Amino acid sequence: MYFEEEQGFIKQSLKVEEKIFETKSKYQKIEVYKSTDLGNILVLDGNAMMSQKDEFIYHEMLAHVPICTHREPSKVLIIGGGDGGTAREVLRHSDISVDLVEIDQEVIDVSKKYFLGIDEVYKNPRLNLTIGDGVDFIANAEDKSYDIILVDSTDAKDYAQGLFSPAFYAQANRVLKDDGLIAVQGSSWFVEMDEHKEILKKMGSLFGIVMPYRYEMISYPGVNWNFILASKKYHPTADIILQRADLIEGLKYYNSDIQRASFAVPTYVKKELLGIAKN
């Protein structure tokens, strides 16, 4: 038995033993599969979000790359990320407090039940949880109130579409401090280059430094996907990152070599992205 997911011309099938949970929340279909080699797999509207075996890659890369790019972050806003993985990683940094805004309470409940350790994350006093729409939350947030925003969302469809709009990026720009930065889900070079370019273009009109970086999730079709980092001041491969990147305890993927490597751009991608900043 397989969990199957199709993305363009690729269909990836992961061996599973059974579907152990399924519900239809107000926002999406939520499923959990027990797989043969990847532990439990969380699936939202048919798309694998994480498996227990590879979720550390996604969450470490979304959290620590922006955090180690910033000189001294203390206030982080996570939009989405109800599974708690990104918050877990951010909270490893003891001087950071987190506001987490998840639209779907059921994602949190399912994650607590089927993915180990998430319960602890939600008990951390440095985490403030809001159940609500990230677009509304950010529209009502104060000017220059965050160091870092992490958008831990599904693809740009249905209820998540607002998180990929120019209006949302403008609000993010407004609520970030003068040296703030934001990282968002940025699609994929090989499988979804058009979507990737679209996001880069929108963010490029607002932020001085806009750079894609790569992560890998064996449970995603195509495996290599991108986050996009947009920064008002700090550059992610400048040496400041070396100060802290290799000192974070308990990590399984991220280190300073990986930070630098994740920003390397193949030549065909450089050609594709040429001129985007100008438009």
Place this chain on the structure above:
Amino acid sequence: MYFEEEQGFIKQSLKVEEKIFETKSKYQKIEVYKSTDLGNILVLDGNAMMSQKDEFIYHEMLAHVPICTHREPSKVLIIGGGDGGTAREVLRHSDISVDLVEIDQEVIDVSKKYFLGIDEVYKNPRLNLTIGDGVDFIANAEDKSYDIILVDSTDAKDYAQGLFSPAFYAQANRVLKDDGLIAVQGSSWFVEMDEHKEILKKMGSLFGIVMPYRYEMISYPGVNWNFILASKKYHPTADIILQRADLIEGLKYYNSDIQRASFAVPTYVKKELLGIAKN
């Protein structure tokens, strides 16, 4: 209709229009599929070897990483690689001549017919083709006669098994000059860690510098796979590579950032590989 390939717990299916060629050679089953998005796909014994759309990644990474690590290579031995892609990349360097040893003439014939541009490679006067077994060829080659050896093979099974034996690596060590280096197909961290460690261990007992580096092939299950570079003298992320890496004309993937990035090792892999060199 799909071309399907299973590797451990992952099955990847690529959309294809039809199978346009099939034969059973003396060594293997050879198939060519016409895909919807990746051009023609070459399949040996059920494993995708390349597609027209992503073959540049594999071939550029196998050829240019070792070449740009070496100070002044002039003689390169390619074992396998009958599809001509690796030779095409090596021959971009006008001061290099190539000996290519392919066991299966039919792979060459099929590649010439279904993969554009390969015919030109075989007409290049700097290429010497031998149809034969790479293991025999290297056993009969002179001491210290090559700067670089590239093993462009299938996985370690059936007729290719000899290319992964300690005896083969010892011969490679013998026929390489004192500053020579070799790159081989090195399996995959996430899908085949045991095989990867096995190859590292064998090469680690012979060469001072042994380092895995990563490449991506969208047409392979798991996408991220590894080559392993073993070197007698030169280090692949030392600055010498900057002299030439960004000056090679006509490339689509490789550049100096990619060379450095490809050697970055995630923390969980560092832990897995710890102590291998000692055994």
